[in-house]
Amino acid sequence: MANLYGRIRSKEEIRRRVGDMSQIADMRLMSFEDGKARGMRSIECKNGSGLAFTILPDRGMDIAWASYQGHPFSYISKSEVCSPAYFTENKDKGFLDNFFAGVMTTSGLSNTGASNTDQGKEYGLHGVINNIPAHEVHISKEWVNDAYVMTASGKVRQSRFYGEDFTLIRTIKMELGDNKIVVHDVYQNTGFDAQPFMLLYHMNFGFPFLSEESRLVMNKSLVTPRTKEAEKGILEYEKLTEPVHGYQEQCFYHDFEPDERGEVCVGLQNPSLGQSGLEVYLKYRKEELPYFCQWKQLGEQEYVMGLIPSTGYAEGRSAARINHQLIELKPGEKKEVTLELGVKEL
Template sequence: MTETTTHRSWNRREAEIKWDDKSPLTISVETREGVIETRHGRFVGGAADGVEVVELDTGVMRVMVLPTRGMAIWKLESEGVRFGWDSPISGPVHPSLVPTFEPSGLGWLEGFDELVVRCGLESNGAPEHNEQGQLVYPLHGRIGNLAADSLSIEYDEASGRLELIGEVIEARLFFKRLRLKSRLRVHAGSHRVYVMDDVTNELSTPSTMQLLYHINIGLPVLENGAVLEAPIEELAPKNDLSAGEIGSWNQFGEPEVGYQERVYFAKLCHDDSNETTTMIRSKDRARGMAVTYNVSKLPHFILWKNTAAESDGYVIGMEPATNFPNRRSFESEQDRVVTIEPGETASFRLSLLPLINEKAVEKTSQRIKELSEHASVVIHEQPRQGWTEGL
């Protein structure tokens, strides 16, 4: 088996990846739309040791996928612009080193540095403890720290389409067995990546689930003067701290030492096909990231605003979700959990489009304006009852 080792400056450290040139997941396909290539390998050394990685190269975009971390998208690079963020941790971190169930319920944060990470499947919000103080649901759930198997690649030479497919099972005897089948689709010569997830309940009794896509952008797109554009139907701050910036909820400043995160909950306008789009763009409108998704299955949107010092994690999160990320019991009371019957599948679809010039940003901005041109926008200056727990 032939192996090559390269170093990639995706993060502030040099990430060593041992690529496997003989892997069936390392291929080059000539299509009518151009050549599309994939590489398969594993990280070597440190907290990343053993983490599996698949790189998808469309000719204009490279996507780094982490099957070991729930099929997360670690980083994306398009036309020389990097899309992702610099977390204080040295990721990617192997799930075996992430203490998901440590008593505070916050262990998930020790592995968090991806561009796209799924939160769920049993729960996706704040940690929850029972009356005895025992952890019941950890922060953001388990799926992001479970490894995928059954990896495969499918492609179509005529259309230039290629899909990386992986399956992740979240299970516990007597309680649950949820199978996530994820397809990450790209096309030769295209900047867009599609995330196509199907969650199946494999038990003989009904099950409930939650899912949130934590999509995180830092430098160079996030900067002083960057803006989030979204077709808002209704929006409210999560808490009093967030309410203090309600007048500038979608505007981002320079990195600030001691900045505490702000969070905003929203519902977005959509078209006749139930699709909506939001984006973060740079101050000069020269670059950005657009997220398009279907609100029939992901009816809620969360903005995570964390413009802290660069060393502390200068980042914002665009988060389409089945619910708001409160404690699971509260979300269940508000009927914001998804019920899946035995053998039934719930499907979730979204896409990411890196915007690498002013024309692409303007096209997306126009799309967002069209979605909201007839909307009666409601902006709450204080947390909204039924959306924020404890009101």
């Protein structure tokens, strides 16, 4: 059953009304033909009841644009969506030069957070996984009982001579009429040596969901400022404003109390959107991603709220080693993560 255009309809009711399902819901492989994104693949997705988003297979199967019933909720930076051909890992510069942000940028897998030197090797800001093209990209669209299920999957391999060999298999699923995106990731150390492993999901939300009228929705948490700048705003970490000229980012670490299912749910509500307000939310298991950073950046053009779960604080590999947050994957070992990203009406 699917909730479409104000009515609950069955599979047969829907099939009788359309010649091809792409009329109302689809995942479609396409490519860019202009600018710095020229030649990149995209998967354009729509679910039939207002949710639409774009997957970028050539940027680690991450998600760029996302909207609900015409209301964008992703943030796209002035670095633009661009090809990984423009990327060179160069401390902070390499990542920031082509950080399009989008609603999901995956960071890792050998470093997350600040650029640093660990055991004599330099690591750039947030790693390289977001700039590796996927292969074996596949789209599936089929009826499963009474649900029309659409999935996009791809394999992303982060490997280098004399270095790590990680493989990510990502599956992104949505259903007809169900306003959520489910991302299921399986990371594996496919090499023969144990490897340090770091993972962070940079989830980025922008205007109009982010505005001076918006409010944060979070589980109960212990809040810690990341920097001296954040210390200035610790009593107002939930307060949102119009864009502020010269605003300096503030980041806050949250230690959440998960619910009875072991899940954490965070989101942004805007009461002025839709008929009675809209909320965009992120749900995940704390056991899989025990750390969380709120990135509050309310500057002009750089107007974005980051809700960022991870395997460790975003301080870089060297700090993670010192603070005993640097996990390790043994040869053949896997780590699975599931994220749910959705929109609901208030």
